[in-house]
Structure formats: structure tokens, C-alpha cells
Amino acid sequence: MRGKFITLEGIDGAGKSTHHAWLVGYLKSQGREVVATREPGGTELGEKLRALLLSEPMHLETEALLMFAARREHLDKLILPALKSGKWVVSDRFTDASYAYQGGGRGLAREKIQVLERWVQTGFQPDITVVFDLPTEIACERLAKTGQAPDRFELETRAFFERVRKTYLRRAVTEPDRIKVVDSRQSLDDIRKILEKFIVTL
Numbered sequence: 001m002r003g004k005f006i007t008l009e010g011i012d013g014a015g016k017s018t019h020h021a022w023l024v025g026y027l028k029s030q031g032r033e034v035v036a037t038r039e040p041g042g043t044e045l046g047e048k049l050r051a052l053l054l055s056e057p058m059h060l061e062t063e064a065l066l067m068f069a070a071r072r073e074h075l076d077k078l079i080l081p082a083l084k085s086g087k088w089v090v091s092d093r094f095t096d097a098s099y100a101y102q103g104g105g106r107g108l109a110r111e112k113i114q115v116l117e118r119w120v121q122t123g124f125q126p127d128i129t130v131v132f133d134l135p136t137e138i139a140c141e142r143l144a145k146t147g148q149a150p151d152r153f154e155l156e157t158r159a160f161f162e163r164v165r166k167t168y169l170r171r172a173v174t175e176p177d178r179i180k181v182v183d184s185r186q187s188l189d190d191i192r193k194i195l196e197k198f199i200v201t202l
């Protein structure tokens, strides 16, 4: 049987990576074979593109094209083969992030992203996408506490992250069956209980 594809989204500092690690462990404890991955990245070439994307200044459309180039590789080398062999794949970000960051954040026309999505995914979509939603000021405080050096995206303005957040929320309204919003102000335990409930429905 084909595995399930779960993607985690949200602005920087919203809790994706924290819950990604937990969810992968939880699914394994349930006896599933799980592949943990992330975007941009997930393959050898994709991780090289990630390093460029997170550090090099570039044209907005170059950024979008490289994101989708990395995604093409990710689907071909990792996501689709894993799903086909029955493994579950949990990705820290996927295409909703292109709409939110390159679209909402940077202002790239949605139509251009749709063209790339159709080209690269030919209709393929995650089984479920969880958007961790958090006010930008709280996300900023949480990121500051980690003490890690910010990347090219994390250095963006509050207004940028407001637009990214709004785009995620708008997408969740238009695709309620796939995209679930979780209030990240809740405790880790409460959020884990919500994630467990989502998993049961897959």
C-alpha cells in the first residue's frame, strides 16, 4: 500500500522542526516506516541548492525556480519512491511554502507559482498539510531564544512574515480538507494531541 505524505508549514519560529522531530518518532512508535525530510533540500543536490537559497541574494524568480528545481529532485529521488514502497514521508515544508514565501512574502504572482507546481507535481499533493500558526511577534521571540544565526529568510521584516502568515491562512480556507491550521501558542503536549488526531484520519 502507498504511504502517506505529511507536510508541515508555518512562518519561521512557528514550531515546524520541533513537531517534525516528534511526529517522525511518534509514527515510528506506531510501527510505520518513516522518511524524515525537509525543503528546500531532502536530496544531495537539493541540500546544495538549499545552501544557496538560504545565503545568496538572487532575483525573486530565480529563488522560485531553484525551489522548484530542488522539489523536482526531491519528488523523483526521495518522496515518490518512498511512498510507493509504503513508507510515510514527513516533510518540514513543501509547495505551500512557495506560495507563502515567494508569493505572499515576496510578491511573485500566484499564477507563476501555479505553472511551476503543475509542471513539477502534475497533480500530486500531500495527504495532509499542517500549518503551525503563530503571531509574528511570538515567533520572533521564540527564534531569538534559540540563539542561532538567522538565515536569509529569517532576516526578513515583520511585515514580510505577516504576509507569509496571511497567505498560509488564506490557503487553508480554500483547501480545508488538506490544510489544517494549528494554533502554535498552545503547549507542545496539546499540539501533539491534535497531531495524533489528524494521523488517525489518514
Ligand SMILES: Nc1ncnc2c1ncn2[C@@H]1O[C@H](COP(=O)(O)OP(=O)(O)O)[C@@H](O)[C@H]1O
Pocket: 010, 011, 012, 013, 014, 015, 016, 017, 018, 019, 142, 143, 145, 146, 184, 185, 186, 187, 188, 191
Ligand atoms: N508550542 C510551543 N511552545 C513553546 N515553545 C515552542 C513551541 N513550539 C516550538 N517552540 C520553540 O520555538 C522555537 C522555534 O521552533 P522551531 O520548531 O525551530 O520552529 P520552525 O522550525 O517552525 O522555525 C524552538 O526553540 C522551539 O523549542
Ligand SMILES: [Mg+2]
Pocket: 016, 017, 018, 092
Ligand atoms: Mg525549522
